[in-house]
Amino acid sequence: MLTITPIPALDSNYFWVIRPSLNSRNVFVVDPGDTTPVIDHLTSHQLALAAILITHRHRDHTQGIAGLVERWPVPVYGPDSELVPQITHKVGDGDLLELEGIAFNIIGVPGHTWEHIAYFAPSTDDIPDPILFCGDALFAGGCGRRFDGTAEIMWDSLQQLAALPDDTQIYCAHEYTQANLAFAIAVEPDNQELGARFEQVKHIRAQNGITLPSNMLLEKRTNPFLRCQQPGIKIFAEVKTHKTLITPAEVFGALRSIKDTWPS
């Protein structure tokens, strides 16, 4: 049976440790933005690093690679970016990556950064629900900032993720859920499922708990960045930006800009 464990690190990051089988001590780490917390975790649990998976170029996702491969000379999978020369095995949209019995589909999700990819594995006998490692593309209750490309490109990326199965377990890279949901409630004050989720998340965070993984059905019902077709969200974005917004991608672009300067 596959297990997934977070290493909380830096300000708000989670480095995810994937252990494909309890019969083996080999694990993969997703987006190690620091070395020491990973080494501490693996040594204290007597685990051995077998591969590193990278979603995008930002340093809080990559800075741990050099120190880890010094200790465990393992393959580093990730997107084609000259800013991450430590990547030894480049993967891109449409590729299939098989690692110790797990078949990861690589999905290109440009927008937060142009090279951003996500790793999706469908359910199997060892994986009860499908799993998604999406870095900073999609967050619980929100999405990453748009640094590269147009709003339409990023909206298309998020739509690709939204098309994954409803029970997909979402392992994103930051604990931003509470602030994201506070914004979401300002956008959709009448969404009752969202209100209930916010209360639940506040309770978890008050005890310093982790709000992940999320799942795709919950995101489609409560994450405004996946709901830009909703008339209420379109109106919110139009009122705030004083613009007429025609397409869901335009609504998405406006919503992302509003969130960029939203007081948190």
Ligand SMILES: [Zn+2]
């Ligand atoms: Zn990032």
